Amino acid sequence: MSNFNMTKVLVLLIALIVYINYQNYIKEDSQKLHREILSLQTNIAREIDIEKQHYTEQNLSLDYSQLMFDGKKYSYSQAMGAMQNELTASAKGLCSVKQMKWAQVPSHDGWYDKLRMNVSISCTPNNFMKFSNAMKKNSILFKIETFRATRDRNEPSLNLNIQVVAFRRHQ
Amino acid sequence: MYRVLSKYNLITVLPFEDTFFHATQLQKKVKLSKDLLKINYLKYSPFTNPNIITITHEQQLMLWFYTKEVNTPIIIAESYLLFKALKEEQEDTIYVIHDTIVKILILKASCLVGAFTLSSLDESSIVLSMDEFHISKRVDITLQEYKTLKFSTLKNLSFEDIYKANQLHLDRETILPKFIEYASYPIAALVIFAMLVSYGQEKMLHAQIDSLKTTYLQNKTKNKKIKNFIKIHNKKVKKWQDFADKELAYISPTLLLAKIYEIFKDKEKAHFIDVSINAHKMLVKLATNENPVVFLNRLNAIDSIANVIIQNTYKPRDAMKIISYEIEIKKHKDV
Numbered sequence: 479m480s481n482f483n484m485t486k487v488l489v490l491l492i493a494l495i496v497y498i499n500y501q502n503y504i505k506e507d508s509q510k511l512h513r514e515i516l517s518l519q520t521n522i523a524r525e526i527d528i529e530k531q532h533y534t535e536q537n538l539s540l541d542y543s544q545l546m547f548d549g550k551k552y553s554y555s556q557a558m559g560a561m562q563n564e565l566t567a568s569a570k571g572l573c574s575v576k577q578m579k580w581a582q583v584p585s586h587d588g589w590y591d592k593l594r595m596n597v598s599i600s601c602t603p604n605n606f607m608k609f610s611n612a613m614k615k616n617s618i619l620f621k622i623e624t625f626r627a628t629r630d631r632n633e634p635s636l637n638l639n640i641q642v643v644a645f646r647r648h649q
Numbered sequence: 650m651y652r653v654l655s656k657y658n659l660i661t662v663l664p665f666e667d668t669f670f671h672a673t674q675l676q677k678k679v680k681l682s683k684d685l686l687k688i689n690y691l692k693y694s695p696f697t698n699p700n701i702i703t704i705t706h707e708q709q710l711m712l713w714f715y716t717k718e719v720n721t722p723i724i725i726a727e728s729y730l731l732f733k734a735l736k737e738e739q740e741d742t743i744y745v746i747h748d749t750i751v752k753i754l755i756l757k758a759s760c761l762v763g764a765f766t767l768s769s770l771d772e773s774s775i776v777l778s779m780d781e782f783h784i785s786k787r788v789d790i791t792l793q794e795y796k797t798l799k800f801s802t803l804k805n806l807s808f809e810d811i812y813k814a815n816q817l818h819l820d821r822e823t824i825l826p827k828f829i830e831y832a833s834y835p836i837a838a839l840v841i842f843a844m845l846v847s848y849g850q851e852k853m854l855h856a857q858i859d860s861l862k863t864t865y866l867q868n869k870t871k872n873k874k875i876k877n878f879i880k881i882h883n884k885k886v887k888k889w890q891d892f893a894d895k896e897l898a899y900i901s902p903t904l905l906l907a908k909i910y911e912i913f914k915d916k917e918k919a920h921f922i923d924v925s926i927n928a929h930k931m932l933v934k935l936a937t938n939e940n941p942v943v944f945l946n947r948l949n950a951i952d953s954i955a956n957v958i959i960q961n962t963y964k965p966r967d968a969m970k971i972i973s974y975e976i977e978i979k980k981h982k983d984v
Contacts, residue, residue, distance in 0.1 A: 482826050486833035493837035500844050511854040518861035525868035533875045538882040542889050589888070592896075603910070610903040625902040626925040645896070 545619040546590060546645040554583050557593055557646045564620070565597060565642060568612035573601030573638075581641075591646045594623070600635045613642070620644055651803040659831065660723040660811075662803070663702070665752045668713040668726050669695055670764035675710050686712070702726055709760045722827045723811055728754060728764035730802040731795075733810065736761075742786045743779055745770075746795045755782055898980045900953045902926040905978065909933065912947045918969065919944075931976040932960075936969040948976060955979050 547557040558580050569575050581594035613620045624641040654660040671693040694714035702713040713726040736759050746752040751770050755763035913919045919937040941959050948957040960973035
């Protein structure tokens with residue numbers, strides 16, 4: 479040890495001790511800081527993107543509620559009545575309605591009810607398409623859930639049994 | 650590297666004339682200590698109490714004896730530098746270097762076997778050496794060539810060369826104090842500098858993070874209201890999307906009928922007897938004289954349906970064939 483210059487050894491040791499302590503206890507993980515910067519930059523870019531889109535309350539309003547009967551205005555019975563009227567009006571001059579049968583009152587689960595009506599009509603294929611298009615023109619959505627077409631021998635018209643479904647929203 | 654080492658007075662190249670060279674063959678690779686070398690090889694030195702530089706090249710042990718007082722930690726013999734530059738030569742050669750004194754370097758089988766100086770160009774000594782080592786090739790090197798050779802070798806001096814030439818000096822007792830002597834302040838300064846740079850970088854990153862956080866918060870506050878609208882809008886979209894997926898999953902029966910009608914419309918002899926559609930299944934019964942497989946292929950080609958099967962085919966007396974198809978309807982998302 480006598481060969482060592484003790485001042486220099488001491489300086490080196492102190493420097494190393496300070497450095498090791500700095501590395502272990504003071505220095506932050508630079509990777510973590512870079513990740514934080516990247517994350518903030520991404521978030522800012524996202525905010526700027528939202529700003530650039532010029533969203534407004536108007537262009538974000540989405541309303542398909544007219545597709546269903548409003549539960550506040552229509553009870554089950556009123557909605558079914560309105561549905562029967564709409565279907566009769568659509569079939570007018572195109573198909574002869576033989577029977578319309580209401581389904582059971584649906585149970586209230588979810589945010590809407592399914593209103594089912596079994597309809598028996600007689601018409602030509604062409605007129606059935608017109609009847610279907612007339613149903614689509616209504617603001618209320620009518621969906622044909624089941625369909626059966628049979629033809630009597632030597633009869634031009636088809637016998638059609640369809641189940642039409644409309645929807646009544648609670649919210 | 651040589652330039653840096655010499656700048657800090659860390660290396661000495663011992664001139665040709667200040668060293669006495671001796672080469673010997675080792676039977677096996679052994680680690681030789683300073684004392685062991687002195688016991689075995691001091692007898693070959695013309696000097697009393699000399700210092701020794703050794704380099705082992707393959708099985709050959711090269712020794713340079715010198716008496717000059719040198720204070721640098723790294724010492725390398727000039728004749729070794731020349732040997733390093735010329736050892737690639739395949740032929741056994743004697744090199745005569747014309748400096749102020751004549752320097753002779755003898756290479757045999759890519760090993761340095763002799764290195765000595767002559768005060769003047771003594772041809773008889775050169776011939777004698779050639780005879781002694783059975784060498785027929787002689788190469789004369791001018792002073793200019795010699796300087797170029799030496800300069801390029803010094804420029805390309807590697808750590809390996811330094812280590813090889815200084816193994817004897819590099820024992821723990823001497824190297825550590827020397828290392829501390831030369832390197833403690835530079836290392837301490839470097840460590841402190843690295844620490845300060847790292848700390849400065851950290852501060853800069855923190856400042857950048859703070860600035861980004863402020864910008865982000867400003868933008869976030871500005872967009873808070875619109876983001877709320879977007880959230881409500883997305884909720885609504887999800888609600889209606891779920892509704893459509895559940896209630897309008899399959900193609901409308903009227904659209905499907907229109908597609909199927911296209912297949913049969915040109916066939917005057919095909920008449921629908923019974924068509925029923927129930928959620929995801931469709932049954933078609935028709936009367937025709939056509940091959941049922943022809944219609945089967947056409948039905949399978951419609952994108953909204955799949956797995957068309959012929960349930961049965963029969964032919965009533967004096968009437969057309971009755972064919973029943975069972976068809977699976979695909980969901981919108983599967984089309």
